[in-house]
Amino acid sequence: MLSSIIITAFICIGIGAGIGFVVQRQLYIKQENDARDLAERILDEARKEAVAHKKEVLLQGQDEIFRQKKEMEEDIKAREREVKKLEARIQEKQERLESKTEAMTRRESELVSTEKKLAKQEQSLSDKSKHLDQLVLEEERKLEQISGLTAEEARQRIMKEIESKTRHEAAKMIRVIEIEAQEKATRKAREILATAIQRYAGDYVSEQTVSTVELPSEDMKGRIIGREGRNIRAIEAATGVDLIIDDTPETVVLSAYSPLRRQIAKQALERLISDGRIHPARIEDVVNKVEQEMDVKLREIGEQATFDVGVHGIHPEIVRLLGQLYYRTSYSQNVLHHSLEVAFLCGVMAAELGMDVKKAKRAGLLHDLGKAVDHEVEGPHAQIGADLAKKYGESKEIIHAIAAHHEDVPPQTVLAVLVQAADSLSGARPGARKELLENYVKRLEELEGIATSFDGVNRAYAIQAGRELRVMVDCEQVNDDRIYLLCKDVAKKIEEKMTYPGQIKVTVIREKRAVGYAK
Incomplete structure (x- = not known):
């Protein structure tokens, strides 16, 4: 019974499973068909959209x-x-x-016709010229037969006569013009120089190479000398000045060629004497302090000089150098006083000539600038001054005037010549520069000796206080051309052998005389 039931159950299960499989398959087939339909619809829509x-x-x-x-x-x-x-x-x-081509064609035809006319005229003129040449030749032959000279000889004779006459007249005219111009220039120069000298009246003070310091007592000499002379050695080393302590009562002499050093030493020594403390360390401190004060004083002196002349805009270092010129001398003439005088004379002469007065005064004031440092820098003071002026921004005209005032370079401007003239005036005026009689005589003899040392020189005379040298030569040994070379050689030898203020004019004279007697 149970087994039949089981079998029945299995059969039922198998039938159910088969039915389920069939149903499921039908479902799958239906889904597949639906999907295929959907895909076809999508494809159709895509095709339509495409x-x-x-x-x-x-x-x-x-x-x-x-x-x-x-x-x-x-x-x-x-x-x-x-x-x-x-x-x-x-x-x-x-x-x-x-249209232009047509016009050119017409013009070309006109030019061709004009050219033909000109050719005819040229031929006619040529024929006439030949005829005239024949007539001239015939006339020349007739003149040659009459005068007995060929045409070339007659032409040369006439040309020589005309040339001789023209040269003679030209030489006379040139001579007259030169004499008149020289006389006029000389007269005008004398008037200008006389005016400049008359309008300036300067004092001349001779500078010495020694200074003295008064002492309160003789005991102070020993304190100045110090133990084993250490104080005096310290003073001389710090100032560069020689101290002379001799039997002169209550006086110490300071000796040096530099007035600036003498002044510093004098002030320092006076302060040491008034203070009473004299020893090497104190000496060095006082000298340094005096040098600093002196530097300030130099600037003040330089500023006062520029103010007196009326020149402004000068570099501060040049102002200090101008102040330093106050303590420099040239043949016992104070260089700053000399520079102020040259500046004033330049201004006066520039005013007479209608030139720039301020520029002339500036050049005159700065012309001896190199003397402030010529003991420290090698070379002539004119070139040193020109270099300093160039370094501190002065104009080219001022620089040239400074460089040329002793003819180290040839003067090329009127301003340079004015500075030369004013410098010579300031140094050559009586009393301006001190010179001993024996030195003066010796210098004149040396001048004459240099001139007579050349061959062909008969006599030589130094005139105008040594400012001019007249040299007489033998006319048989020295011709007209050689006197120019001789003049330059004499001047060159004077420059090499001698030292002198200003300039010396050398004049060489050659004269040939013919003397006859009518009896």
Whole structure:
């Protein structure tokens, strides 16, 4: 019973399973069919959309082609219009060229006809010229027969006579003009120099090479000397000045060629004496302090000099150097006083000549600037001064005037000549520079000796206080051309052998005399 039931159950189960499988298969088949239908619908829709998109793209492309075609047609039309305009211009130019060509053709024909006329006239003139030449030759032959001279000989004789007469008249005229110009220039120069000298009245003070310091008592000499002379050695080393302590009562002598050093030493020694403390360390401190104060004083002196002359805008270092000139001398003449005098004389002469007075005064004031440092720098003081002026920004004209005032370089401007003249005036005026009689006589003898040392010189005379040298030569040994060389050689030897203020004029005289007696 149980087994039949089990079998029945299994059969039922198998039948149910088969029915379920069939049902499930039917479901799968239905889903597959549904999916296939869906896919076909999607494909159909996609095809429809692709066709629609294709149509839309084709339409857009046709629109773009139409637009580009329209733009190209418009561009072609615009270019056609431009081409038509160019063709019109070319046509117009061609018409103008044709008209010009026609005009040129007409002108060319006119020129050809004119050239033919000129050729005929030229031929006619040539024939006439030949005829005239024949007439002239005939006349020349007749004149040669009459005068007995050829045409060339007659021409040369006439040319010589005309040349001789013309040269003689020209030489006379040149001589007269030169004499008049020289006399006028000399007279004018004398007037200007006289005016300058009359308008200036300066004091002249001779500078010495020693200074004295008064002592309160004789005991102070021992304190100045110090133990084993250490104090006096310290003073001399710090100041560069020699101290002379002799039997002169209550006096110490300071000896040095530099007035600036003497002044520093004098002030320092006076302060040490008044203070009473005299020893090497104190001496060094006082000398340093006096040097600093002296530097300030130098600037004040330089500023006062520029103020007195009326010159402004000078570099501060040049102002200090001008102050330093106050303590420099040249042949016992104070260099700063000399520079102020030269500046004033330059200004007066510049005013007489209608030149720039301030520039002339500036050049005169700075002309001896090199003497402030010529003991420290090698070379002539004129060149040193010119270098300093150039370094501190002075103008080229001022620099040249400084460099040329002793003719170290040839003067090329009127200003340079004015400075030369004013410098000579200031140094040559009586009393301006001190010179011993024996030195003066010795210098004149040396001048004459230099001149007579040359061959062909008979006599030599130093005149105008040694400012001019007259040299008489033998006319048989020295010809006219050689006297110029001799003059330069004498001047060059004087420059090499002698030292002198200003300049010396050398004049060489050659004279030949013929003497006859009528009896």
